[in-house]
Structure formats: structure tokens, C-alpha cells
Amino acid sequence: MDKKAIILLSGGLDSATTLFLAKNRGFSLNALVFDYGQKHKKEVKFAEKLAKLTKTEYTIIKVRLPWSRSSLTGSAESFPKRLSKSVPSTYVSGRNIIFLSYAASYAESIGASAIFIGAHTEDYSGYPDCRKGFLESFNRAVNLGIADKRIKFHYPLIDKNKKEIIQLGLKMEVPFEFTWSCYKGKKLPCKQCDSCRFRINAFKELGLEDPLLKK
């Protein structure tokens, strides 16, 4: 069995947990890290740290989206809560579509047959590109658009919530102190953005403190 895989590594705790899962399943990984103009570019440094720590080869790809209206890539300091009833303002249109497309190109080029992504539905139900239906459909489309035709997307966290992901990560000794979630990307987590709240609450529910806050 070919066990070469590409993993999308963001620097957050979901992709970190996915990295450990994939390694434990015996995959040899090449990580893709994206600098897409996110305000919390700091997460790229965390992704690098994690890749080095786990001796995972990684490539940083710059993606420019000059048309983005997301509060995550815009210049506004404030974060409006939602773009519409169902979509948070932090939604970056096409983000996972673009990331997975690069991953498909990379995978086919190096003969990897798997792509790992830490997407999960529950916390970010407002992000259409984190849903299982999209990932399944995109996987099918990608295999029609490459010569290789045998890439399988893996999204092992898809049905888990943040608490379950942290539990899983702790079992595998994921160093969560080397993961970054805050959308603001300042020196310390803001504790107020959606991403901070999900993370801090999940640690709390487990009776733990976020290791990032202990520093």
C-alpha cells in the first residue's frame, strides 16, 4: 500500500491533531501550509514549528485573494459577527477549494494517494467548504481532473466537536501549546473571537486550561 500523503497544516489544533492521526496510521506526510493574507498569519509560524517538531516536510504556498471580503483577510480591525444569517464574516470564499486544489496537484506530482484535512462540521457549520458533502463531491471532481485518478481525501475529524478533537489529540500527545487558533493573531489569544471561544470552552469542558494561555 502506498502510504504517501499530503496534509493541509494550518497551525491550528484541528490540523495538528489530524497530523498526528495520519502519522499514527503510518502515512508518510508532506505538509502544505498556506499564507493567504490571513490576519493571524502567526498561525503559519505555528504550522512551521509543528512540522519541524514532527519532522514533517513542509511547503509554504502564498495565495493572494485580492477580491476577498472576509474579515479574516480584510484590513478592518473589528470582526462583524456574520456576513449573513448562516455565514460568519470570517468565511474566506473558496479557501478550502483552493487549498485542496493545490494539494491535489502536489499529491499527483509526488505520487501521493491521500490528502488529509482537519475540517469538521460542528464548530464551523457556517463554512460551506468544511462540510462532508462538499469534501466528497470535491474528491470525486478532483479525480476526474487529474491523470492519476486515485487520490482519496481523508477528513477524520469531520463529525467531531472541538472537545472530542482535543481529547483525541491529548491521547496522541499533540503539543497543543504549538497550535494557534485566535483570528486576531496578536501576541496573546484575544479570548473573544469565535475561534478562541470554541477552543477555550472545549479545554474548560475537559477541566483543563488551554496550554497556550499558560505561557
Next chain:
Amino acid sequence: MDKKAIILLSGGLDSATTLFLAKNRGFSLNALVFDYGQKHKKEVKFAEKLAKLTKTEYTIIKVRLPWSRSSLTGSAESFPKRLSKSVPSTYVSGRNIIFLSYAASYAESIGASAIFIGAHTEDYSGYPDCRKGFLESFNRAVNLGIADKRIKFHYPLIDKNKKEIIQLGLKMEVPFEFTWSCYKGKKLPCKQCDSCRFRINAFKELGLEDPLLKK
């Protein structure tokens, strides 16, 4: 009816013809031009010329594919004929997958409901990402991955051959002297690569000389 559309503009004659078709159908266009490390980067200049000539707003996006093994992006001077029985060595893994992903992000962000691509099957049957089945499947997947859900891909040349595309272009007065096809991207077309041969032969079949060769 919303008539805003994104068009993938490469600088070649297929996308030029598609541009004129879309304009004639009443679409207001925003062009996306990709600098993806192609040897014939010269085509980007031709795409720019054509956009300016037709007063089409355009954005150039840099795409880096450090893993690419394509002879079109590699440093080799020579072009091996094929990578495998069915795939030419000029195949760039994931190219249209990535380009269409950017287009989807752009389209959703500016509220465009259509994406035009000049892909066609006959000449490049070896390119999996130029086939109708892929384009249909990718269109479905993209609509599951965006919040907007109503982008329609248009590939009006899909069933045409080069000769038919040129005939169509001539009717619309597409300035083919401002389109570039040669994979080598030197001062003059090499007349030998697949892309040159298809183009020159098609003009010949119509009893015409490629206007690019008249210069």
C-alpha cells in the same frame, strides 16, 4: 439576470475566442490571468494586451507549484513527447483545478454567477482537466463549497476543434495576432511544439496564415 462573469484568460486563442463569445452574450467580464511558472510566460503579456484591447478588467495571480514535473514549468529545454501513453509531458497537474478554484472564490466575492473557460476536449484529449466530465463534476463540487451556490461554469468551446474555434473567432473579429500559443515562449513561435502545430495546421486548413507568423 445577473450577467457578471469571471473568465480565465491565458493569452492563447481559445480563451481569446471565449472572451469575445462571452462579451457578445452580454456578460460583464472580470478576467483572471495566471502566472504559474510557465516557460511561455509571454502568454501573460498577450493576455494583458487582449484585456486592455477589449477593456476587460483583469487580475494577474501568481501560482507557485514547486512540485511540478511538467515540461511546461520545468527547467528542461527539451520537450519529451509524453509523460505516459495518454498524458503529454506538458500536462501541469491540477492546473485547471487550481485556476477554477481561484475563479470560484473571485466569482462569489464579487457576486458573479458565471465562470468562462476556453477548455476543449479534442486537441488536448490528454489533459484530464479539459474534459467535460471533469468540468461538470467540478462545477457541482464548487457549488457545494461556497455559500452562494449558484455559479455556472461555461465552456462554450468544449466540443470544438481548433479549426472551428478559429472560424468562430474570425466571425467575431478576435484579433488573433494578440494571442500566443507556443509552449516555448521565445521571440517567434517555434512551429514545432504541439501547441504550435495545432494552431498552424488549423489556420492552414482554413487557407489562412497564422497572423502571428506574418509579423
